[in-house]
Amino acid sequence: MVSVILHRLGLLAFFSLSQRLLDPLLYVILSILRSIRRLMTICQDEAMSIVRLACQFDGTRPFGPASTLKRYLSILGWQIHPDASLSGPEHFGVSLMDDSCDWICKVFRQAWPHFLITNLNRKGTGDFIPHHSLTARVFASFPPEEQSLLIRNAVGGFQIAATQKMWDSDTPITCPLCGLEDSRSHRCLECIPLAEVRNRHPDAIAILQSERPDWVFIPLAHSSPDAIVQRAFLKTIKFDYDLPQLDVGSKITLYTDGGATNPCDAEARLAS
């Protein structure tokens, strides 16, 4: 089993800044879920027996693949049900029988920050759930040279003097540019020799001072509080239509009028 470590804020930032990097624990869980989903297509009985075993396991020491899956899921705050559906915190949910591997991975990646936040106890985490893909999208819009500066900023590359003093007792806790006490907020909002930079970015300063003070510590896009309501609403929709049985070998053509509101936003998209 991949051991669970107390995730640090820098780690959260690191995985939030990339759309490809995965936390090792999440990688393992997604590999297991993908395997079960594929097995569901090839041999449904075998897959369902794994699901049943996982559901029945209620111990803390896993002894095989099914119990390991159950243990991982319980660490993340997810539950597995006998119908091969998984339900998680904040109304996240997937079905190992009906949903695609891509969708399962997408939902788990979206729910991942919730797990990290509940395991964090650091400044800057605030009372919000970070929006993983939104942060990564904004970050990717910067050129590589600027991305390297932002990564260093997010993962602790520019340590404040108080942090440096933990490693070297000779380091003073004062700002090397102005002599006042060095801190994140001092660097971003107060340091006098850097006033010229602040004058060039009045909007950013206003955001840091009033709307997003937690971004002084780590700039991660917030998830909308409405996203939980939206997921809860989607869960109420029952797809119990009498769909025709289709022959897998034949070509199927589906027609849609293409109408959609907010087509560029996966969470707010509404298609006909």
Added chain:
Amino acid sequence: MKRVPQVVTDMLHELATFHKNEVSRLHNVLEYLVDLNRCRIGALKQGFNIVGQPEVLEADISASLLPPKAMRLDALDFLKSFAPAHYVPFV
């Protein structure tokens, strides 16, 4: 599309607006952080106006046993042949 309740449509519009604003906010702040870090690194590199930093003295290596220029294989050779005073190897 008309069958979707107005409340839900409004909620999704609000969600999309929130995301757009969040992208704009984050982009603004990240641009500022790039500029800030770049200027701060530049100021620290100049060094002349840095206050409160201890003066780092050059290390005194005159009493060092290892030749100061010895690196890698040279250092290894020196260490292999090194013996303290009055050391008699066990044969």
